[in-house]
Amino acid sequence: MIRACTVEELPPGESVRISGTPAIAVFNTEDGELYAIDDTCTHQDASLADGWLEGCFVECPLHAALFDLRTGMPSCLPAKDPVRTYSVVVDRGVIYVEGVANEDAA
Amino acid sequence: MKRVAIVGASLAGVRAAQELRAQGYEGDVVLIGAEAHLPYDRPPLSKAFLAGTASRASLDLLDAGDLVSLALDFRLGVRATALEPANRRLQLSDGGSVHADGVVIATGGRARTLPGFEGAHTLRTIDDAMALRAALVPGARVVIVGAGFIGAEVASTCRSLGLEVVVLEASAAPLAPVLGPELAAVCARLHTDHGTDLRCGVSVTGMDAAGVHLADGSTVPADVVVVGVGMTPVTDWLAGSGVTVGSGVHTDAGLVTELPQVVAVGDVAQFGGLRHEHWTNASEQAPVAVANLLAGRTSRTYTPSGYVWSDQYAGTLQLAGHPRPDDRLSFVDGAPTATSFVATWHRNGETVGVFALNNPKLFNRLRRQTLRRPATV
Numbered sequence: 001m002i003r004a005c006t007v008e009e010l011p012p013g014e015s016v017r018i019s020g021t022p023a024i025a026v027f028n029t030e031d032g033e034l035y036a037i038d039d040t041c042t043h044q045d046a047s048l049a050d051g052w053l054e055g056c057f058v059e060c061p062l063h064a065a066l067f068d069l070r071t072g073m074p075s076c077l078p079a080k081d082p083v084r085t086y087s088v089v090v091d092r093g094v095i096y097v098e099g100v101a102n103e104d105a106a
Numbered sequence: 107m108k109r110v111a112i113v114g115a116s117l118a119g120v121r122a123a124q125e126l127r128a129q130g131y132e133g134d135v136v137l138i139g140a141e142a143h144l145p146y147d148r149p150p151l152s153k154a155f156l157a158g159t160a161s162r163a164s165l166d167l168l169d170a171g172d173l174v175s176l177a178l179d180f181r182l183g184v185r186a187t188a189l190e191p192a193n194r195r196l197q198l199s200d201g202g203s204v205h206a207d208g209v210v211i212a213t214g215g216r217a218r219t220l221p222g223f224e225g226a227h228t229l230r231t232i233d234d235a236m237a238l239r240a241a242l243v244p245g246a247r248v249v250i251v252g253a254g255f256i257g258a259e260v261a262s263t264c265r266s267l268g269l270e271v272v273v274l275e276a277s278a279a280p281l282a283p284v285l286g287p288e289l290a291a292v293c294a295r296l297h298t299d300h301g302t303d304l305r306c307g308v309s310v311t312g313m314d315a316a317g318v319h320l321a322d323g324s325t326v327p328a329d330v331v332v333v334g335v336g337m338t339p340v341t342d343w344l345a346g347s348g349v350t351v352g353s354g355v356h357t358d359a360g361l362v363t364e365l366p367q368v369v370a371v372g373d374v375a376q377f378g379g380l381r382h383e384h385w386t387n388a389s390e391q392a393p394v395a396v397a398n399l400l401a402g403r404t405s406r407t408y409t410p411s412g413y414v415w416s417d418q419y420a421g422t423l424q425l426a427g428h429p430r431p432d433d434r435l436s437f438v439d440g441a442p443t444a445t446s447f448v449a450t451w452h453r454n455g456e457t458v459g460v461f462a463l464n465n466p467k468l469f470n471r472l473r474r475q476t477l478r479r480p481a482t483v
Contacts, residue, residue, distance in 0.1 A: 046466065050467035050470075051467075051470070052471075052474060059470075061467060061470050062415060062422065062424075062466055063385075063415065064386065064413070076389075077117075077120075077121070077147075077167060078147060078385075080166075080169055
């Protein structure tokens with residue numbers, strides 16, 4: 001498990017980037033759901049943690065490809081390939097991300 | 107509507123095809139492309155593809171699954187030569203024709219050239235990019251005419267390949283008509299900071315084996331010359347069709363031409379007197395144009411976001427909105443001399459444009475939260 005940050009450090013509507021290989025972006029949606037995906041857009045080198053969060057989708061900050069945080073699937077061009085998703089757990093006020101991507105990521 | 111013909115197989119045409127299917131259209135879709143290639147993405151042609159770091163396959167707009175699910179009837183390597191609305195027919199350059207109830211015009215443009223520059227490279231198509239890449243051999247001296255987006259990106263890529271680059275620009279600063287003098291100075295600095303010899307206020311008269319000749323009688327030595335002076339919309343084939351053509355295909359606010367069964371999208375579409383020659387525009391117009399085509403009338407109107415990006419040297423430039431030269435510019439975060447900053451344009455107390463250098467997060471926040479966008483109908 002990789003420590004992301006505390007719950008207080010990630011209010012709804014915000015995101016955080018965990019550097020590493022690969023870098024992982026963790027999102028807290030406006031509804032308070034936590035999701036983690038690969039941080040790097042599959043289209044070009046952009047940090048999805050810098051993207052625009054809308055519902056459970058994040059829009060790449062450079063070219064507006066839209067990814068579903070639940071599945072990692074892109075829903076429009078220019079991205080064609082999914083990002084991997086990661087399980088997120090909260091333990092005693094700290095957000096952790098599973099270090100290995102979910103198998104069922106499309 | 108049993109068959110829709112999309113004329114133009116680049117981004118705008120592909121997006122129109124996707125939208126036809128997404129909006130439930132189950133009839134035939136014929137996609138006519140002047141280039142022999144399956145649809146590909148153009149932005150990397152001046153950047154990673156030219157540099158050799160992006161593969162040909164990475165440019166594909168449609169993967170194998172898309173090709174199956176969209177079920178398109180491709181006519182590639184063929185141009186439309188005439189639109190005959192009375193018989194609902196398109197004539198093709200191979201002598202064939204296509205019967206279509208609906209037509210999406212997405213022919214984009216061709217790179218403009220300059221008299222006296224026969225033998226210069228232009229950059230619009232993948233074939234152009236491959237020809238230019240082949241010419242960028244070690245030691246080649248590159249001269250680029252025009253410091254707009256294409257010229258700046260090609261200069262940046264050539265510098266990354268270790269080549270000597272001179273950029274010749276007619277106006278006082280690069281992109282000044284779009285960005286205004288302060289941000290144009292930033293673009294100029296990106297060039298000079300990365301070793302490009304940028305010369306502004308220069309007029310060129312022609313080229314030969316020695317190089318590019320300037321109006322002052324001097325010659326800039328060149329092995330490779332690239333002309334990046336904009337594009338010309340491809341509309342000649344519409345002569346006599348009844349569709350009005352000016353500097354593009356005239357449409358109403360919903361991208362519909364005078365003929366309700368003919369819409370236009372992408373670089374070629376001229377609405378409200380303007381054309382927008384950018385990726386996002388080509389992508390965003392499709393849902394509106396296709397909805398109106400299927401409805402047989404203008405039920406939705408298009409509002410351009412005016413989003414443009416460019417990668418130049420170490421800079422990611424992002425622009426949104428439609429600033430005018432007399433709008434007031436203010437720096438929200440960072441200074442124009444910094445490697446990263448965000449600035450906004452203001453008019454009558456409203457934010458009308460956002461520009462960022464290397465700050466996508468704040469750029470998008472301001473674009474969403476402060477940028478005035480005309481109401482859509």
